[in-house]
Amino acid sequence: MTFKLAASPHSHQRRTTQQVMRWVYMALIPGILTLIYFFGWGVVWQLGLAILTAWAAEAGCMLLRNRPVRFAWRDHTALVTAILLAISIPGLAPWWIIVIGTAFAIIVVKHVYGGVGQNIFNPAMAGYVVLLISFPVQMTSWPLPQQISQFDLGFLDAASVIFTGFTPAGYNLEQLRMGADGLTMATPLDSLRTALNHQLTMSEALQRPIFGDYAGLGWQWVNLAFLLGGLVLLKQRIISWHIPGGFLLGLLVPAAVVWMFAPEQSVSPVMHMLSGATMLGAFFIATDPVTAATSNRGRLYFGLLIGFLVFVIRTWGGYPDGVAFAVLLANMAVPIIDKYTQPVTYGHGEHP
């Protein structure tokens, strides 16, 4: 018999951090497959590079901190960070982009702050922002959706571009990104922004082939796929509705209001919902529990704040999409949100 003293409760529900993380990356699969379908094999290479870098960085940090390495690998948090960052950057970006971003996310954003559970900022998004500010050209060079591209890049062609900058046939990234009309094309959100800045109306801007049916060729399906994965997480109670609900509402409401008054001068709510990183951000990035608010009410406000900031940045800011900045800004607001959203404890309310 063991007479060591164990603390109650002696019964535990067996859903470990590892399982939670496993659900998160399983739920990302539909979105990742859609990304591969529209944007090519580069995504797979980025994922591989990110995961290897994350594991190496995690192991290095744990060794330096005199902690067991396997212990850190087991919780899969580094894996999720790596995947989120890899699918956030352009698929054909040079290999050192993702390596620098992931290493920064794991080493500086996570371990310097004390490792898993201690970081203030969302590691993937902080890594993304560092990359976006440091390497704006590479970070905004999204490949064309394969469906309107004149090139058909295979798995190894993608690797060649990522590692050498050229396809085996000698084309560079700039050439690959050229449409049939000989013009380089940006992402839907980016194009709209440029068009609106050039005083074009929305209907004129939407003539370009990159806008498929609703919200941009490829992008709308990618967003719907992430939405699907997000709904699985909700169903499995891995996440609660408060953050994604707040996020989408915070983005949708101001977008709808502005659009109602100036439909030709603003991005439509549908476009906001299904473009850029909206769904990925709402269900997978903003929901990172470590850097979110604590109570459910706080999480709702946290989500609303991110959604609203995304709207503000997309509409008036210097970048076409703003999920990463919005998340980091909201991360900073977490302590104050927590302070003012402490729920009323049993016995502290008013009595009938």
Place this chain on the structure above:
Amino acid sequence: MSSNAHLKDIEAGHIWSFPGGIHPPERKELSNQTAIATMPLADHYVVPVKQHSGAAGEICVAVGERVLKGQPLTHSGVSMGLPVHAPTSGTITAIGPGRIAHPSGMADVVIRIAADGKDEAFAQQGISDYTEVARAELLERVRAAGIAGLGGAGFPTAQKLALQRPIDYLIINGVECEPYISADDRLMREHAQTILDGAQILLHLAHAQKGLVAIEDNKPEAIAAMREALADYPQFSLRVVPTKYPSGGEKQLIQLLTGRQVPSRGLPIDIGLLMQNVGTAYAISQAVRQGQPLIQRVVTVTGEAVRRPGNYWVRIGSTVAEVLREAGFERESPEQRVIMGGPMMGFTLPDTDVPVVKITNCLLLPGMKELAPAQQEMPCIRCGACSDVCPAVLLPQQLQWLAKAKDYEGLEQQNLFDCIECGACAYVCPSEIPLVHYYRKAKAEIRNIAREKAKAENARERFEARQQRLEREKEERLERHRKAAEARKKAQAEQVKAGGENPQDAVQAAIARAKARKAAQQKKNED
């Protein structure tokens, strides 16, 4: 909501809900299939003198003395402690420190009895019509029977009843939400009449008009038995509550049945409610009707490591080892744990020589796979699963960070002391953080600090009081001297008046003589 409409809702049988809660595997079927069995007499018993929350009684027996079953071993005394009684007839072999059932494995004073096997009873007398007896006398009987809340807290029942405040409802708690335990379930199935008789006595004692009997909906047999018996008790109504842990917690059950919340650091009676466990009601009936003190209770012995799981009438003071032997437990694995209480709130025993006490409702011996031992604690990822299940609406993860940082002010601000230690947070924690353990530790530390502060305050007061006393004594001494001097002067004056010689005159005369002599001397020198 107006108070009347509110009462109408309660009356109509509305069941409110409480936030959070969990649904752990219930596993009640392991132990609730068979009738309550009676343990055979053991050859020795260990009765701790303190088995309730409050002061211990005064020991009124001596080593070597023969005692009878039901004879008090302690009496209330000046400390107003709750008495304990001999579980059987026999001889007292020792009185002294012994290991008791406590999470820390600490020792307390125990009375050891060698049973003589005769089980001879102490003379006892029941009351047939308790309404004829004065309230104070009835309360005294409840206290003398050693009855403490059998639901777990062990608060002396008479003390709880003594508060004379208006009560809307007496709530009889038969919820038994903790997994595995079926002691109250079996008791309700087999002794519904006695429980309700006790409940009626409690109603009388509390001067209440109405009572509610609450049972969780996973006990259909107990519900049926109680419903049938309730036909004879029109003042009581049955409330079936949904199965969710911890619906049997006092505060949660109150919220379920009345929608009210016990104010923080307050008592149910502050909101017109009084709650008693079904086991306590049974004991009350036994004490009043038969004059029987609390010397036995129903204990669930369960878990996959036990061959004959079930419920047993166990004499209080039986050692755990004795009970386990009867239930068919053999030491199998060196990793086997013995838990007193349920899987959620029970504690592991340091050894099996500790005795069963009044608040022991369960002995749980889980198989290795059944309740796997805790894994290594992983870092908190702030997932918030804990806040979702907290029935007290606390933020367990915030409390955890604050407890680890020893931020006592922050802990008070986050209402640490409203935590009922139900363990729901730790149950769902994906990082297997022993949250409740951290809260208990922090509570103990805060209490310690408060105690130290009180002690320091006490010392300071004592010091100041001593200073004042010394000051006062000095004043008094001076005053005394002054008075004495005055009295002396007065006495002299009176002596003079009475024609006697004034001693002062003699001194004056001597001085005058000395002066004259000095003057004469000087003159002589000058000449």
